[in-house]
Amino acid sequence: MKAALISDFLLSRIERPEGRADTSRTSPLNVQVYRLTREAILSGVFEPGLRLPSSRDLAKELRVSRNTILYAYEQLFAEGYLETRAGSGTFVADTVPDQITPPQSKPTESFSTSHGLSGRGRKLVASPSESYSKWGAFRTGAPDVTEFPKKVWMRLQNKVWSRSDPELLTYAPRGGHMPLREEIAHYLQISRSVNCDAGQVIITSGTQQSIDLIMKLMGRGGDTVWLEDPAYWGSRSMLSTFDLDVVPVPVDEQGMQIQTQSDRPPRFIFVTPSHQYPLGTVMSLIRRRELLQYAARNQAWIVEDDYDSEFRYGTRPLASLQGLDEHGSVLYMGTFSKTMFPGLRIGFLVVPKALSEQFAMGLSELYRGGQVFNQAILTEFMRGGHFGSHVRRMRMLYSERLNVLHMAIGKHFGDYASIIDGEAGLHLTLGLPNHCNDRAISEQAKVEGIMCRPLSAYYANPDHGRRGLLLGYSCVPTEQIEPAFDRLARIIKRHW
């Protein structure tokens, strides 16, 4: 190509934004000039030795600022595409070797799809369980974040950020911010009868990371894991990424039915004893002791997921399984997602003393935790009594919403309604007759803007799962509960 044609070549190819609002759709001009020139060099359109116009001239001809051209030239110079010769200007480098000419074939579009996700990965994203909306009727498992005392939080936030402590902004210390670990230990001792000191509390970014950390540090290829059936999809998803034999274990009204006759005892037993997810069963005291004894005898680890025990309406919550354990065989998981707000992403693990130092180290080695500033704000929030009073206030609010939902259900279904769990947590489970297709109801409700998860989807084999709908009431404004259920009831009745 002749030097005089360079500006024409570029001018014809530059895409200019059509207006201010359009800038996001086209690349910035300097990037375009850089890319077009680079491609022209690589494809041989601009040959080695070709002299480029001065940045001033080219800018004028392309009607762009000189900085735009300077940026592109400097970048190409740094990458070896251009070279300068003393006193005579800028040239396409002689040393762009022939062998680096890109293949002239079209990019292999199929590359990503054929060699991309593993079978495991494909399965994981094939039917995502995460809700498509974060808010409204009847999303499960989300607190009412509009009721969160933001002003208090902002005040404490400003207080913490005003400290001149560099450690707040760097990586977290092993195991997390010690004052928060102390607050959590204290809280768990009192309200959950957990037997622990602050050193056993490991701050994670939530239950998912807690499970990940347990499996990364303790899991061995092929380990058997007992998981309640039905179970929380988040635990199932995380476990599915490991090389484990996950065995679904049925739940009755006393909790997990321990398979004492099993010829291959598990290495891990995942349970939700305070409030079975999603059925709401409370594991009985006898079953708890059986489980602890079975675990001790078979050297199995119990992973206790105590995700929402703060919210029981009426009876007091049962103490934790961990507090009953005498063999250091329980790994206890908790979260602030329900009591504070999910986006905070602070959860914790309580591990046996003998493992605490190793877990703290493993967390740092693997994740290099941070967010100390948020951990420090949460510490102040707990110390100041705001956590306790917020939980109490929400318990009353959710209890009221639960009542409204109960009444709405009663209005439509009366004695036919079978409410599987309606005493605790952030959702209730409405049982449906076996001939009802809960997944179809859920899909149709979605079209009308109502979320309700089908109970059967929580089972390892949804076809054999109990039918029902999980109805979250915690993040629905009270006055919207009845109208929303009215619409849902019409859909349910079509399938009844």
Next chain:
Amino acid sequence: MKAALISDFLLSRIERPEGRADTSRTSPLNVQVYRLTREAILSGVFEPGLRLPSSRDLAKELRVSRNTILYAYEQLFAEGYLETRAGSGTFVADTVPDQITPPQSKPTESFSTSHGLSGRGRKLVASPSESYSKWGAFRTGAPDVTEFPKKVWMRLQNKVWSRSDPELLTYAPRGGHMPLREEIAHYLQISRSVNCDAGQVIITSGTQQSIDLIMKLMGRGGDTVWLEDPAYWGSRSMLSTFDLDVVPVPVDEQGMQIQTQSDRPPRFIFVTPSHQYPLGTVMSLIRRRELLQYAARNQAWIVEDDYDSEFRYGTRPLASLQGLDEHGSVLYMGTFSKTMFPGLRIGFLVVPKALSEQFAMGLSELYRGGQVFNQAILTEFMRGGHFGSHVRRMRMLYSERLNVLHMAIGKHFGDYASIIDGEAGLHLTLGLPNHCNDRAISEQAKVEGIMCRPLSAYYANPDHGRRGLLLGYSCVPTEQIEPAFDRLARIIKRHW
């Protein structure tokens, strides 16, 4: 036991804090009363049918508040240890079954240690690589967080938190906060010539989670992974938790030496082309094209870790490998840990278009991301131009500190100093003669309060690694650099 002795039994066992400051060492009184009573019931000291004193009487005798006793009683009642009989008081329940009596043997202390961490987990925590201090001479890889414009951040933080948008506090949308993904895409196009749109940008909690996500979604058991030798310990640690065959590949002055003769091509190739970690090599253009061609031919995925390319002093940074790629075979990783502050824990992945939806879904399924409020503050910070000006200011500051360190090294070692990398990033690598034990120097420096990582420790086999010291200068106040190096030089000279 006689009912009259119950209060004596408890009184003799309660541990009272010795003063206000001591409260953390003993459990709260209500927890103690609860636990002591429960243990007495389980061990048979308090027999079934035993009548307990009224809460009022017991409180008086134990000299505690009545609420303390009420708490303990309610808890024990809820757990089935106590029962009430109409009109006659509170009794130890008859139904505490014999079979739940705990084994009288001592807790098996050996349980946790013998059946705890897997071999992999033990290896991971056996020699932790995470620095014991987050700050000061000569910690590597940490920016100077005291220079971070906290006031600007706090202003934006208050602005974002004042919005009445519940989505800020709930779980993150798939792939992260879209406005931030747009800002990052725009930034990467301009400054790193990355070829992407916002949909390809996946917000993670840092490089560790980025690697974890790639491997959880794409990794297959036994996959071969090429990792530069030497390499960042964080990548090595994370990869070690998967079932992978990690092959260390030597690095020369042009970058990774691609093993084209390898009979088993890798499925993943991890590289730091802009600034090899920790040697600082920049991968040459020829080597980049060879690598891209090799990857395309062998259907391998290149994972490009572009962790600190913002900090080059003198020459411009080279464009990203991703921008040169024509086959969609590069997964690009970036982080805000160096440009903003490590504790922010925001990083990102740029994935090929064909994988972007799957990665966004996989992230939500596995981690249920949150921190949208911080993502929104960062968006405002970038939009307002604060990010660009902060990076420029830090580049000047670090460049000055690098000069001071250069001079200090020159003063002590003159022509004998071999500085392997001194052009970019947040640390320089001081090469040492092969007979120097860099690990011993590092240990001795630690005793004197100076951190310096031994270069050999970054190699797959430290015994065959090049000897040297990584000296981070970015988080050392300028005036402390020379005195700190003076002390370090004395230690080095003892080993020279």
